[in-house]
Amino acid sequence: MKPTGVGIDLVEVPRIRDLLQRHGQRFKERTFTAGEIAYCDACADPAMHYAARFAAKEAAAKALGTGLWAEGVVWTDLEVVRGEHGKPTLVLHGAAQTHANGGTCLVSLTHTKDLAMAQVILCAH
């Protein structure tokens, strides 16, 4: 695997907490997949897990290159899936998968109650 792109993003958890309180289900369903929603809502403090996933989507957009949204990629095309022992993986769907041209993304997340951060590395095979 050859790294061909990298992206990083930092999100303030209170901003996401506020969006969740004000727009609830509408914000969740527009931005996150059913699997992401199920995982975050089962956590003691969902907002920080949502914030980390939001950061992962922004970081993935940076790794994949600019103009992603103009090419029809939607937030739910970028999905954080919980793997073995809680290790996250980034799964690309729809237009994001097409844009990646067979590449795969590595992702790492971290969060506190105030800040969430994600790093994504795009790899070509």
Ligand SMILES: CC(C)(COP(=O)(O)OP(=O)(O)OC[C@H]1O[C@@H](n2cnc3c(N)ncnc32)[C@H](O)[C@@H]1OP(=O)(O)O)[C@@H](O)C(=O)NCCC(=O)NCCS
């Ligand atoms: C998993 C672990 C790395 C998480 O670190 P943390 O400081 O508690 O928490 P962070 O906020 O930095 O990271 C949390 C994120 O780590 C990710 N994570 C969880 N398990 C992971 C794993 N096995 N591998 C990689 N990432 C993992 C998740 O994405 C999680 O966020 P999420 O629940 O929203 O998906 C940590 O709890 C752990 O088990 N570390 C290993 C400890 C160890 O073995 N120490 C001995 C070293 S000598």
